[in-house]
Structures are given as structure tokens and as C-alpha cells.
Amino acid sequence: MTPGPAGTTVPAAPDAPALLRGSGLRVTDQRVAVLEVLRGAPHADADDVVRAVRERLGRVSVQAVYDVLAALGRARLVRRIEPAGSPARFELRVGDNHHHLVCRACGEVRDVDCAVGAAPCLVPGASGGPVDGFVVDEAEVIYWGTCAACAATPALLATAPDA
Structure with a gap:
């Protein structure tokens, strides 16, 4: 790495x-x-x-x-x-179940490591096991917010779609 x-x-x-x-x-x-x-x-x-x-x-x-x-x-x-409201994006970082940060103002996408533990880091159901026979092998999480550059530029925040 x-x-x-x-x-x-x-x-x-x-x-x-x-x-x-x-x-x-x-x-x-x-x-x-x-x-x-x-x-x-x-x-x-x-x-x-x-x-x-x-x-x-x-x-x-x-x-x-x-x-x-x-x-x-x-x-x-x-x-x-495929972040909501954005075209599909492609990356080479595969197989590690990482997630993404997306800026609502400029659309920047950044990698962020898994939230907790090993893949998949989010397990559905209270028991942590398969749900109705469905075995989860990957969790896709997108964190939405504002990047530092956009947060420092109030004019960009005012024009952001979800601002």
C-alpha cells in the first residue's frame, strides 16, 4: 500500500x-x-x-x-x-470495501476507509448473520457533506444543490 x-x-x-x-x-x-x-x-x-x-x-x-x-x-x-445525482464514477481501488466522501457543493469524491472492522463493516440485522438467507459481502457507504475548500467559499455553498 x-x-x-x-x-x-x-x-x-x-x-x-x-x-x-x-x-x-x-x-x-x-x-x-x-x-x-x-x-x-x-x-x-x-x-x-x-x-x-x-x-x-x-x-x-x-x-x-x-x-x-x-x-x-x-x-x-x-x-x-454511483453517488446520487452524479454520473457513475470509476476507480482502481477494489476489494477493500472502502467508502466515499462526496462534497455536495463541488462534487469532489474522496476515499475513506471502512467505518468499523473488517469487510463488510456494516452488517444488517440484529444478529449480524445472514438476513433471510442473504449473505452480505460488501457494504457501500457514501458520506455526504462539504469539503474544506467549499466550506471556505460561502458563494459555492449558496449554489450547492442541497444547501
Whole structure:
């Protein structure tokens, strides 16, 4: 693990071709580019990924990027999160059941480690066991609030959708 933004940790980054091969996926320029973009821009939405991949590779279709994101998601190399009122976002931090902080004013998304204990950190039901046979293996929590930059700028708070 290496230090990440705002005190979070991110897994050490093996190269993109090794990640793809290790997951049984064919190594393509588009897949490598998407992984590299997400390494540098965690929580990017698909439009951001498309723009950045086009900067690296030139012409590439939007559908091709969506197909790559879907394949990487199925291979559990990419995690998709969907904060309410926001486009889906993608990240490489997978498998550790971390959660997210979302700023209501600017939309910034940050990783935050699990609230309590091991994954899943929130267990439904009083007994802590399966609920009606449903076994929970992941909990997704989004904390909503205001980032420090927006809190320091009253004009931004006044225009925030939920302010």
C-alpha cells in the first residue's frame, strides 16, 4: 500500500498489462489506457475517461471505452460507484470495501476507509448473520457533506444543490 490523497492508501500499482494478464484479459491499447487514466484520476466519470483516453490514443469511440470499463469491472479490476445525482464514477481501488466522501457543493469524491472492522463493516440485522438467507459481502457507504475548500467559499455553498 502507498499513501494516497487525503490520507487514504492505495494498492501498489503493478503495470497495466500485468493486471490485465493476471485477470485473464487480453492486453489492448484501450484497456491499458483506461487503467492508466484511472490510476491518475481516481473517481473519474466515463466522459473524463473518454477524453483522457483520446488524448493518449487519438480516436477511440465512446462505446469502446464503456466496453472496456464494463470488462474491467467484470474482472474486478475497476470499481463503479454511483453517488446520487452524479454520473457513475470509476476507480482502481477494489476489494477493500472502502467508502466515499462526496462534497455536495463541488462534487469532489474522496476515499475513506471502512467505518468499523473488517469487510463488510456494516452488517444488517440484529444478529449480524445472514438476513433471510442473504449473505452480505460488501457494504457501500457514501458520506455526504462539504469539503474544506467549499466550506471556505460561502458563494459555492449558496449554489450547492442541497444547501
